[in-house]
Amino acid sequence: MQAAQTAAQTVIGQRNNSAIIFFFLIVAITLYITYWAAKRTRSTKEFYAAGRTVSAFQNGLALSGDYMSAASFLGIAGMVAMKGYDGMIYATGWLVGWPALMFLIAGPLRNLGKYTFADVVAFRLKQTPVRIAAAIGGILTVLLYTIAQMVGAGSLIKLMFGIDYVWAELIVGAVMLLYVLFGGMIATTWVQIVKAALLLGGVTVLTLMVLAQFSWSPGDLYQAVSAKLGQKALEPGGLVTGKIDAISLGLALMFGLLGLPHILMRFYTVPDAKAARTSVLYATGFIGYFYIIIPIVGFGASVLVGRELIKTVDPGGNMAAPLLAEVLGGTPFLGFIAAVAFATILAVVAGLTLAGASALSHDIYVNVVKKGVATEQEQVRVAKMATVVFGIVAVLLGVLFKGQNVAFMVGLAFAVACSANFPALLMSIVWKRFTTAGAVSSILTGAFLSVLLIVISPTVWVDVLHKKEALFPIKNPAIVSMTAAFVIGILVSLMAREPSAEAKFEDEKLRTYLAVGAE
Amino acid sequence: MARSTHEMLESPDFKRLVRGKWTIAIVLTIVLFIVYYGFILLIAADKPFLAQKIGEYTTLGIPIGVGVIVAAWVLTFIYVVWANRVHDVEVSRLVEEMKK
Numbered sequence: 111m112q113a114a115q116t117a118a119q120t121v122i123g124q125r126n127n128s129a130i131i132f133f134f135l136i137v138a139i140t141l142y143i144t145y146w147a148a149k150r151t152r153s154t155k156e157f158y159a160a161g162r163t164v165s166a167f168q169n170g171l172a173l174s175g176d177y178m179s180a181a182s183f184l185g186i187a188g189m190v191a192m193k194g195y196d197g198m199i200y201a202t203g204w205l206v207g208w209p210a211l212m213f214l215i216a217g218p219l220r221n222l223g224k225y226t227f228a229d230v231v232a233f234r235l236k237q238t239p240v241r242i243a244a245a246i247g248g249i250l251t252v253l254l255y256t257i258a259q260m261v262g263a264g265s266l267i268k269l270m271f272g273i274d275y276v277w278a279e280l281i282v283g284a285v286m287l288l289y290v291l292f293g294g295m296i297a298t299t300w301v302q303i304v305k306a307a308l309l310l311g312g313v314t315v316l317t318l319m320v321l322a323q324f325s326w327s328p329g330d331l332y333q334a335v336s337a338k339l340g341q342k343a344l345e346p347g348g349l350v351t352g353k354i355d356a357i358s359l360g361l362a363l364m365f366g367l368l369g370l371p372h373i374l375m376r377f378y379t380v381p382d383a384k385a386a387r388t389s390v391l392y393a394t395g396f397i398g399y400f401y402i403i404i405p406i407v408g409f410g411a412s413v414l415v416g417r418e419l420i421k422t423v424d425p426g427g428n429m430a431a432p433l434l435a436e437v438l439g440g441t442p443f444l445g446f447i448a449a450v451a452f453a454t455i456l457a458v459v460a461g462l463t464l465a466g467a468s469a470l471s472h473d474i475y476v477n478v479v480k481k482g483v484a485t486e487q488e489q490v491r492v493a494k495m496a497t498v499v500f501g502i503v504a505v506l507l508g509v510l511f512k513g514q515n516v517a518f519m520v521g522l523a524f525a526v527a528c529s530a531n532f533p534a535l536l537m538s539i540v541w542k543r544f545t546t547a548g549a550v551s552s553i554l555t556g557a558f559l560s561v562l563l564i565v566i567s568p569t570v571w572v573d574v575l576h577k578k579e580a581l582f583p584i585k586n587p588a589i590v591s592m593t594a595a596f597v598i599g600i601l602v603s604l605m606a607r608e609p610s611a612e613a614k615f616e617d618e619k620l621r622t623y624l625a626v627g628a629e
Numbered sequence: 630m631a632r633s634t635h636e637m638l639e640s641p642d643f644k645r646l647v648r649g650k651w652t653i654a655i656v657l658t659i660v661l662f663i664v665y666y667g668f669i670l671l672i673a674a675d676k677p678f679l680a681q682k683i684g685e686y687t688t689l690g691i692p693i694g695v696g697v698i699v700a701a702w703v704l705t706f707i708y709v710v711w712a713n714r715v716h717d718v719e720v721s722r723l724v725e726e727m728k729k
Contacts, residue, residue, distance in 0.1 A: 195690055199672060202697045206665045209705045213654040213661075217712070332686040344688045345680035350672040360669050384717055387709050394705045398698045405694075540651075616638055623647055624637075624724050 120433060121441055122423055125272040128445025133271070136308070136453045137285060143300045147293035154489040157294035158225040158468050162629075164299055164379040170392020173376050175302030176461045177367075177393070178309055178400060180262050180454050181520055186401070187434075188427030190408025191420055194335070194343030197408055199350060201401040203360060207367030208394040212387060215368055218539045220377045220386040221621050221628040226465075227374040227531065228473045231538045231553075234614035235546040238478050243553040245473040247530030248371040250557055252466040253507070254523035255370070256459065260508030261519075262428075263455040269424065270432065270448040276509055283505035286460045290467070290497050295379055298460050305450075305457035310400060312450045316431065317403045319438040320410030331406065334413045343412065355585055359521075362588035366524030369531030372465035383625055407431055414438070463500050470496035518569045521586055525564060529556030529591035537599055539622060542615045544599070545608035552599030559594055563587030637727055646719055653711055657704050664700045668693065 151157055164172065182204060190197030223229035228244035260279060267278035289297045324330035335343050350356045367373060377386045411420060411430040414437050423429045432451070436444035471493040476484045484492070534552045537544045564570055566581035584590070620626045637643050672679060672690075679690035 195688070195694075198691070198694045199669075202665070202668065202694055205698050206661065206701050209661050209701050209708070210658060212705050212708055213658050217650075329684050329687055332684070332691070336686045341680075341686070341688075344686065344691065346672045346676045346690055350669060353670060353673045356669045356673045357666060360666060364665070384713060387712055391705050391709045394702050398702045402695055402698055616634055619638055619647075620634055623643070623650065624720055624727075626724065626727070 120419065120423060120436055121444065122429060122432060122436070123269055123272060126270065126441060126445050126448065128442040129271055129448040130445075132446050132449030133452055136304070136449055140297075140301050140304060140453075140456075141285075141288060143304070144289050144293040144297040147297035147300065150296055151292070151294040152490070153486055154225070154472075154493065156296060157490055157493050158375070158464075158472065159378040160295040160299050162379060162381050166380060166385040166388035167392055168299065168303060169376060169380050169385070169389035170396065171306045172299045172302035172379075173373065173389060173393035174396040174400070175306035175309075175457050176372055176376060177397060178306065178454065179259060179458045180266065180451055181258070182400070183309060183313070183404070183454060184266070184428045184431055184451060186404050187408045187411065187431040188420070188424075188429070190405045191411040191415070191430035192417060192427040193347060193349065194339065194409075194412070195345055196347045196349035198405045199346065201404060203363040205394070205398050205401050206360075207364045208390060208397065210364050211368050211373075212390045212394075214536060215539065216377065216386050216390055217383040218622045219374060219535075220380070220383045221623075221625045222539070222618065223374075223378060224629050225375065225378055225472050226468050227369075227371060227535055228469070231534050231549055232477070233538065234611045234618050235538070235544075235549055235608070237482070239546055239550050241473045241477050243550040244531070244534070245469045247369075247526065247534075247553045247557050248469045248473070249466055250561075251369065251523050251527045251531060252371055252462050252469070253503075254519050254526060255372075256462045256466070256504050257507045257511050258519040258523065259455055259459050259462065260504055261511045261514060263452075263459070264508055264512060266428070266451060266455070269429065270451070275512055279505050279508040282456060282459060282508075283501050286456055286463060286504075287498065287501040289456075289460045290463050290501070291494055294493075295464060298457075298464050299376075299379060301457045301460055305453045306396065308450045309454055310396060312447055313400060313403060313407060313431075316410075316435060316438070316447070317406045320406055320414070320434070323410070323414065323438075328406065331409055331413070335409050338413050339417070343409075352584075354589065358584050358589035359586045361592060362521065362524045362528050362586045365528035365532050365588070365592060367527075369527030369529075369535065370523075371469065371531070372461040375465050375468060376461075382628070407434060410434055459504060463497060463504060466500040467493055467496040470500065514574075518564070518574070521569065522561070522564050525560040525586055525588050525591060526557055528588050529560040529595045530554075531556075533592065533595040533599055537596070537603075541603075542612055543603050543607065545603045545606065545611055547606065547608075548599045548603030551602045552595045555598040556591055556595030560587050560591035563591055637723065642719075642723055642726075646716070646723065649719075650716060653708065657708055661701065661704055664697055664704075668697050 231244050232240040263282050264275045264278045268275050411434040415433045420430045435447040475492050530553050534549045563582050568580040569585050571577050571580040683689050
């Protein structure tokens with residue numbers, strides 16, 4: 111009965127020819143870019159860092175592409191449609207990490223590193239233990255983020271293109287592997303740029319179409335929201351209640367960004383620290399604009415599509431934006447928005463794969479196994495092997511976690527990123543007495559504590575495992591796990607001095623602030 | 630080299646550069662904290678305040694939410710202008726001095 115009712119009002123869930131045409135068009139363009147990029151990808155510098163030739167504007171778009179995942183687009187539009195104002199609170203939280211990234215680490219990160227954030231942490235510490243610990247933190251973050259993307263990708267594509275879940279996973283895995291394997295960072299950057307432009311353009315058109323329905327006045331839109339759903343939809347609801355909970359989630363969102371390997375890696379694609387800073391300003395502008403207009407799409411969907419239909423198609427509300435596109439622009443526009451969502455996922459997974467592969471090959475293989483001695487050819491070969499390994503793992507995880515509620519995994523990825531990666535990164539830049547033992551214990555404490563606490567928190571213990579009461583009361587562990595990572599890192603560093611690390615701090619400082627010797 | 634690494638690090642110019650950078654960075658971070666956590670704590674503590682209407686239907690919470698996003702961008706902008714116009718000029722001056 112419900113299914114028949116849905117079919118009468120939406121073509122979502124059926125094969126949609128315009129979606130398939132747009133999808134093939136996007137894949138064709140991006141594969142052509144990959145072909146072009148492949149001819150320019152020979153050295154490790156080209157594979158990991160696009161030869162450091164990406165401009166600030168291009169990198170700003172690419173950073174936006176890396177960051178605006180399907181969770182931002184479909185997730186926030188859906189949350190605003192279903193929960194009203196509370197969805198807007200989420201949108202603000204996703205942006206505030208960018209200024210923090212700029213103030214605290216953008217310049218030093220660019221000046222000190224080569225390909226990965228582990229380069230910075232290991233700059234003057236003992237390579238083997240620090241690289242291994244940093245790779246654990248980095249890979250754990252990337253894997254959790256990848257699971258969320260792949261599971262979301264499978265269900266979305268199944269819904270929008272009417273193809274089988276496992277096939278959807280394989281298609282995402284295969285196309286994304288083509289980008290990364292042959293085009294490295296150059297292709298990945300351009301795929302991000304194309305995706306960011308499509309996403310910003312698509313959502314802008316959607317927003318204008320909504321506003322056109324309400325005589326170009328947001329006030330009229332809110333009036334319609336209030337009339338249909340009650341004034342409550344425009345007021346803060348149950349999302350933020352406990353102060354500790356709210357602060358902890360805010361910390362994870364803000365500082366998680368400063369520990370996301372696929373974002374940090376993009377800083378090495380630009381020529382210098384100035385370009386890195388300018389690219390963050392562009393990215394903050396694009397992403398901020400996106401988060402300002404996406405609630406209009408969400409509110410528009412709640413009025414023009416209605417919450418009942420959105421919920422029938424997908425209980426999580428993720429189909430609010432595509433459904434709105436169908437109402438306003440018919441099947442062809444739905445097809446376009448569906449293809450944009452697909453491109454969004456492809457691009458994010460490509461960025462994640464490159465980050466995961468660089469941790470495996472550059473940090474573990476080259477710097478730990480080969481002690482930093484490896485030819486260019488060998489490095490590129492290993493990087494490509496790691497890419498394939500990571501691509502296969504991504505598809506397997508996507509299939510393994512099918513049907514799981516993965517919303518908490520993005521939260522977990524941010525919690526691990528801000529607890530395991532960010533404290534060690536910051537302390538290695540600013541604190542002379544920071545030691546190898548301090549870095550390793552800080553990273554491991556942050557990584558394992560954040561995972562442990564989230565398992566025994568209400569998010570997993572109650573919602574996923576269906577136990578009665580959580581052992582740890584806060585939904586997002588950042589306030590405890592990030593603090594612990596800082597405290598442990600400081601205490602362990604103070605217990606025993608590391609003269610070799612302190613001796614190298616002068617060179618590090620010169621490079622941090624004056625870019626002397628920066629690559 | 631007019632100044633060795635050690636001399637440069639000990640020079641008042643370099644110390645001023647580093648102190649200036651972190652002063653700006655920390656002040657802006659504190660402002661960011663006040664803006665964002667102020668917003669979050671306001672939601673947690675005083676929902677009726679954000680629920681009050683400023684138009685016929687528009688609630689105060691909507692422009693404040695947009696304001697947080699705009700403020701985040703403005704803070705980023707301030708830092709970039711300062712870094713590119715003031716900080717970088719001083720950096721290249723010191724680098725030149727080391728090369729002399």
